[in-house]
Each structure stands twice: as C-alpha cells, then as structure tokens.
Amino acid sequence: MDKNKRLDLSYSQMKWETVFKRLLIVMSAIILLLVVGVFITLIVESWPSIKSLGIGYLWGKVWDPVNNIYGAYPFLIGTLLTSFTALIISIPFSYAIAIYLGEYNPKGWLSDLLKNTIELIAAVPSIIYGFWALFVLVPVVRQLETKIHVAPYGVGVFTASLVLAVMIIPYAAALGTSLIRMVPSPLKEGAYALGATRFEVIRSVILPYTRSGLFAGILLSLGRALGETMAVTVLIGNTSAIAHTFKDIFFGPGNTMASVIANEFAEADHALYLSALIELGLVLFFVTVIINLIGKRIITKYTNN
Amino acid sequence: MDARIGIRNTKSILFKSFIIFLAFVVTLPLIIVLLYIIKQGVMQVNWHFLTHVPAPEGEKGGGIANALVGSLLIVGMSSLVAIPVGILAGIYLSENPGTKLAYYSGLCVDILQGVPSIVMGIVVYFWIVKPFGFSAISGSIALAIMMLPIVIRSTEQTLLLLPPSLKEAALSLGVPYHRVILKVIVPCGFAGILSGIILSIARIIGETAPLLFTALGSNYLTTNVTGAMESLPHLIFTYATSPYDDQHDLAWGASFILLMFVLILNIVTKLITRKWKIQL
Numbered sequence: 001m002d003k004n005k006r007l008d009l010s011y012s013q014m015k016w017e018t019v020f021k022r023l024l025i026v027m028s029a030i031i032l033l034l035v036v037g038v039f040i041t042l043i044v045e046s047w048p049s050i051k052s053l054g055i056g057y058l059w060g061k062v063w064d065p066v067n068n069i070y071g072a073y074p075f076l077i078g079t080l081l082t083s084f085t086a087l088i089i090s091i092p093f094s095y096a097i098a099i100y101l102g103e104y105n106p107k108g109w110l111s112d113l114l115k116n117t118i119e120l121i122a123a124v125p126s127i128i129y130g131f132w133a134l135f136v137l138v139p140v141v142r143q144l145e146t147k148i149h150v151a152p153y154g155v156g157v158f159t160a161s162l163v164l165a166v167m168i169i170p171y172a173a174a175l176g177t178s179l180i181r182m183v184p185s186p187l188k189e190g191a192y193a194l195g196a197t198r199f200e201v202i203r204s205v206i207l208p209y210t211r212s213g214l215f216a217g218i219l220l221s222l223g224r225a226l227g228e229t230m231a232v233t234v235l236i237g238n239t240s241a242i243a244h245t246f247k248d249i250f251f252g253p254g255n256t257m258a259s260v261i262a263n264e265f266a267e268a269d270h271a272l273y274l275s276a277l278i279e280l281g282l283v284l285f286f287v288t289v290i291i292n293l294i295g296k297r298i299i300t301k302y303t304n305n
Numbered sequence: 306m307d308a309r310i311g312i313r314n315t316k317s318i319l320f321k322s323f324i325i326f327l328a329f330v331v332t333l334p335l336i337i338v339l340l341y342i343i344k345q346g347v348m349q350v351n352w353h354f355l356t357h358v359p360a361p362e363g364e365k366g367g368g369i370a371n372a373l374v375g376s377l378l379i380v381g382m383s384s385l386v387a388i389p390v391g392i393l394a395g396i397y398l399s400e401n402p403g404t405k406l407a408y409y410s411g412l413c414v415d416i417l418q419g420v421p422s423i424v425m426g427i428v429v430y431f432w433i434v435k436p437f438g439f440s441a442i443s444g445s446i447a448l449a450i451m452m453l454p455i456v457i458r459s460t461e462q463t464l465l466l467l468p469p470s471l472k473e474a475a476l477s478l479g480v481p482y483h484r485v486i487l488k489v490i491v492p493c494g495f496a497g498i499l500s501g502i503i504l505s506i507a508r509i510i511g512e513t514a515p516l517l518f519t520a521l522g523s524n525y526l527t528t529n530v531t532g533a534m535e536s537l538p539h540l541i542f543t544y545a546t547s548p549y550d551d552q553h554d555l556a557w558g559a560s561f562i563l564l565m566f567v568l569i570l571n572i573v574t575k576l577i578t579r580k581w582k583i584q585l
Contacts, residue, residue, distance in 0.1 A: 013481045020483035024400070027393035028410040031457070034450060035413040038420065038428045045431055096327030104321060114332060116575075121335045123571045125511020127538045128560045131545040132342055135553070166338075169331060199317035227421025229514040230538075234546060258423045258514070265427065265518055281424045292419030293412075 042282040049275035057279065063240040063260075065268070070276035072283065074240050078254040079284075081157050082232060083225035085250075086164035087218065094169045094221075095214075098176025103202060106181065115177075122170035130231035133163045138235070150251045155237035157254045163231045168221040175220065175299075179213040180206055182303070213302045219295035227288045229258040238263055257284045339564075346561020349554050358526050359540075365551055369559045371526045372540040375441065376563075378528065379520055379536055380510050382445035387452035388502055394453075395460025395498075396486060418454040425450055426515035434519055441534035444520025448512060452505040459501020463494040500577040507570035511563055513538035537563045 043050075049057065053070060060071020097118065105111040134155075141162075142154035183206050191201045207214075237253020240260065255263075257280045268274040353368055360367030394410065401407045425447050433443040471493060475485040491498070516522075521533040522543060537559050544556035 013484075017482045020486070024393055024397035025406065027390050028397040028406055030390060031394055031410045031413045031417065031453065032406075034453075035416050037432075038424075041428050041431050042424070045427075093327055093331040096324045097331070099324050100328040104324065114328065117332055117336060119571065119575075120339070120568060121332075123507060123567050124339070125513070125538060125563060125567060127511065127513045127541050127545075128342060128564060129338075131541055131556060131560055132338055134545060136338075136341065166335060197313050197317035199320040200313065202320070223419055227419075227423070229421065229423040230542060234542070258421060261423050261427065262514060262517055265430075278427060281427045284421055285424045288421055289416050289419045293415060296415050 038285070042278060042285055046275050046279035046282050048271055049279045052272065053276065053279075057276070058283075061242060065264070065273045068270075068272060070272070072257075072276075072280055074242050075255050075257045075260050075280060076283075077242070077249070078157060078236065079226055079256040079258070081250065081254070082160045082164055082236070082256055083222055085157070085161035086168060086225045087222055089161065089165035090169045090172060090221065091218070093165075094172035094176060094217075097169070097173035098180055099202060099206075101173070101177040102180025103206060104198075118170045118173055121166070122174070125230075126167060126228060127230040127234070129163050129167060130234035133159060133231065134234050137162065145251055148247075148251075150247050153237055153251070153253050155235050156252050157236065157249065158251050160232045160235040160254075160256075163235060164225050164228055167228060167231065168224050171224060172217050172221045175217040176210075176214060179210045179217070179302070182213075183209050212298055216295045216298035216302065219291050219298070223288045223291040223295065226291070227258060227284060229262050232256050233259040233262045257281075342557070342560055342564060345557040346559075346564070349558030350561060354558055359524060359544075359555055360551065362547075362549055363551070367551075367555065369537070369540060369555060369562070371523060371535040372537045372559060373562065374526060374528065375520070375523075375534040376510060376536040376538075378530060379441050379445045379448065379516075379534065380506060382442065382530065383449040383452055383509060384502070384506060386445065386449040387456055387505070391453050391456025391502075391505075392460050392491070392498060395457040396464065396491070398457065398461045399464035400486075414454045414457050417450065418458075421514075422451060422512055423514040423517075426518045429515065430518040437531075439519065439521040439533040441520050441530040441532070444516045444534065444536070445530075447515035447519050448509045451509050451512060451515065455505035455508060456498075456501055459504070460494070460498050463497025463501070464490060466497070467493050496577050500574040503570050503574045503577070507567050507574070510566055510570070511538050513542050517542075537566075 049070065053060070057070060057072055058076065059073050060069070061073045062069050062071050063074055064070075097114070101111050101115060137159060138154035141156075141159050142152040145152040145154070187205055187209065188201055191205045196204070236255055236259050238255055238259065239253045240255050243249045243252045243254075261277055261281055261284075265274075265277055268277055353366070355368055355373065356370050357366070357368035358371045359369065394414075398407050398411055398414075429443055429447040429450070433446060434440070437443070467490060472485055472490060475489045476482070480489075516536055516539050520536055520539070522535045522539045523533045524535070527534060541556045541559050541563065544552040544559070547553070
C-alpha cells in the first residue's frame, strides 16, 4: 500500500467522523423539536377556544356541546379528586413496601418475591386493570354504595381512584425503596450505637433524611395519576354534570380531563368543541409536565448529594 | 429505665408488624387480580382464537388475529423509528454532558416522559391523521415518541457507567471516533441498551389512549399500514365496554395474550440486566 492511499483512507474516515458527530447532534435536536412541536400544536389548535372562551373556561361549570357552552370545571374537579384520592390511598401501602424492602428486609427470598411481584403489577397495562375492575370491582362497589345509601352506580370517582391507587403503588414503592437504601449507613449505625430501636431509627433518621425524595416520589406519582386515561375512562362513568352533594360527587359518575378527551374527541363535530377539548389537553400537558419536572429535579438533586 | 426500654422495644416490634402487614396486605389482592385475568383469558385461547378475526356482534366464536397482527406491526414500526433515534440521542447525551444542546435535550426527554399518552394521541392526530387519515403508521409514530425517552435514558445511563479508560484506550490507538463508539462503547453497553429497548416495548405494547385517534381499529385482518388497524389494547377497550358477552370473552382472551407479552418482555429485561449486572 503506498502512502497516498493510506492518506485517502484516513481522509474518508475523518469524513465519516464528522458525519457521525453531526448525526448525533441531529438526533438530540429532534427530541427538542418534538417537544416544541407538541407545545405549538396544542397552542395553535386550542387557540380558537382560548380566544373566545377566555380564562373563564377554567371555572365554567357547564359543559354542553349542543348549545356550544364549554366549561372545564367538572373535569378539573374530577381529575383532582381521583388523583388525590388515589394518592392518599396509595401512600401508606407504598411507604410500607418501601420501608420493608429498604430497611427491614433488603435481601433474601421474601423481599425478592415481593419486589418481583410489585414489578409485575407495575407492568400490567392500564386498560387491563380497567377491564378487570369493570367486571369485578364495580359490583363490589355497588354493594358498598347501597349500604351507605348513595345511588349504586358502581362506576365513578371512587372506583377510578381505587384502580389508580393500584397503578401508582408499585411506582412509588420502587422509588421509595431505592431512596431508603441510599441513606448512608454511618448515620443509621450512629443512631443504633446510641441505643435507638429500629422504629426510632426509621422515624428520626431514615424518614427525615429521605423526606425531600419521598415528597418528589409523591409528585411523580401524582403526575402519573393525573394523566392516566384508559382505566379511568372505563370506570369513571362519564358524566359532565356536577352532582350536588359531596357524597354524590365522590361516589357518583364523573369525568376527568383525560377521560373526556378519550370519549368525546372523535365525536367533536364543530370547531369550538374540538378546540375546547384540546385546551383541556393543553392544561393537562402543562400540569403534568410541571409536576414531573419538579419531581425529577428534586430526585436528581437528592441523588447527587 | 428498664420499663422504658420495654415500651420502646414493643413500639418497635409493633411498627414492624404494621409495616409488614401493610406491605403484604396490598400485594396479595393484586396477585389475585393477575390470577383472575389469567384464569378468564386462558380459557379463551386456542388455535382458532389466534387465527380468526372477531365474529360479528352477537355471534359466537371468532378470534383476535387482526389485533395480534396489528399490535405486532404497529409496535414493530415504532421500534424501527425509536430505537436508532433513541440510541444515537442517548450516545450524544452521554458523550457531551456539558453542552447546551445536551442540557435542553435532556430536559425535553424528561418532558416527553411526563406527557400524558392521550395528549400524545391528540398531537399525532393533528400531525398525521388530519392530513392523511387514520393509519397504522400514525399509531406507530405516537408510540415511537413514547418509547424514545426510555431508550434514550437507558442508553445514556448505561454508557455513563462504562469506564472512561475503554474509550481512551481505543482513541489512543488511533481509532476514529465513530468506530470507537460503534465498535467499542456500544457493544460494551449492549446489554443495558437492549434491556432499555425491551422495556420500552413492554411499556408501549399496552398503550391504548394514543391509538384511539391514530390507528383507530378495524374488524378486518389487514397488513396495509396506511389504513386503520386493530391492536390488542384497542380491541380490549372496545369489547370490554360493549354489551355482548361473546365480545367480553374475546377481550379476556386478548387481555391474557397482552399480559403474557408484557410479563415475558419484563422477565427478559430482568434476566439480561441480572446476567450482565447492569443497573438501570
């Protein structure tokens, strides 16, 4: 091989190098463009609704596509109620799992079994939970509702919250476990050396140390619950009318932002109707993204320290 | 003094039992849920079920061949788009951690991960369905966007774990940069990247919401990717909410098949990460 040919070879290699580096940049830029595109699309398509309904859209109590009246309040309430109820139900269970796996029994077959089961539960698609709940959970809830004297719909905010809780428990538990395992052992050993019991170590060392991380975990679970669509759509009962008593709001059928989009998007037959639905999507996008980003930031800050 | 210690120990033991009780009391019913779905579904599955399309409303028999083929096609097309883009973006993020582009792309990966799937459905509807009509392609694009963050993050995290001396050794031998990445770095992190890919497929194979406005659904067995196409989760959604018992049976069977896909993919991911001792 003479010298020139070798130089040519390395020249073509260098060309490839530049091409490859540019390709990497383009691919990362695509992610950026995607997010900008999503944002712009949502703004542009919901613009007619933003312009003609104004800010009052958010607390308008009536959603009546027939008469072209759109208020997002019933869906905001439905989304907040289902998400927060699910969160409250899930917190004790997910913390218990996290403390058990993180502190009491970090190794061994029983904790492996529990951990793997939790992971399997997390992997089940939400539509399957929705389907199961529709046929098994709804009749049970119906019986409960007859007992406490509310209309026995079976479907509604309460049922949807139960299933949402099932879906966020594994997530919050896995996050909590890894946080609790990150507590530096000298801290715990110090407390034990001073004569603290297990409970006291958990209460006064582990929980305070992981506080901000656990808070971030709650935020991330909330973000999940807010955007969850299919199980809720199947179970929420789909009514846009607001019930009068709290008991009815909680146990009766309702709607969330995600479920009303899933149900009505395909049948939105005039421009303002469609646009009002997309504005719901825009609100949902903002809220979930902000909650997620705050949660993620806290977690990364925490793990870096 | 002794009595105090007794009380504190009792408290500790009580708390422990309480924690164990809570941890297991929630897991047991969930296992029962899984077993119930498997029991309901396994009765439906046979050769006829896998190779026939759903029977008309009210008629017995039929299967889910259209949804099975549709799901595999849609997920396959999503993977074709998401895997190369995701891996390359992940390489960029791990190789250039300080740059502005890496910072903003990383932020956008976090944002994408938080976007509700139904919102993704709306957006892809306006991008592709409105100009071109309902199609399997539009469904795969929505799902590909949902795969991206998982593939990117797992690639980035795996590559960051590799010792820098690997790359330095290759570079000092005069190997060009792209060959170092493609022939040294990526093969070394292969297991981690692969498990991220499989995990992302497991995540999106059960996604329903983005498909409602994109791939829609179809009662026919079709491989035409420019037309509407059925998928397993969409079939479960439509048949679960229908009034016919036969359609519920189809939905149970489809749930079982979908569940098996998801569980097997998750177990495979676990085996890979365990064998190569990589933490995701």
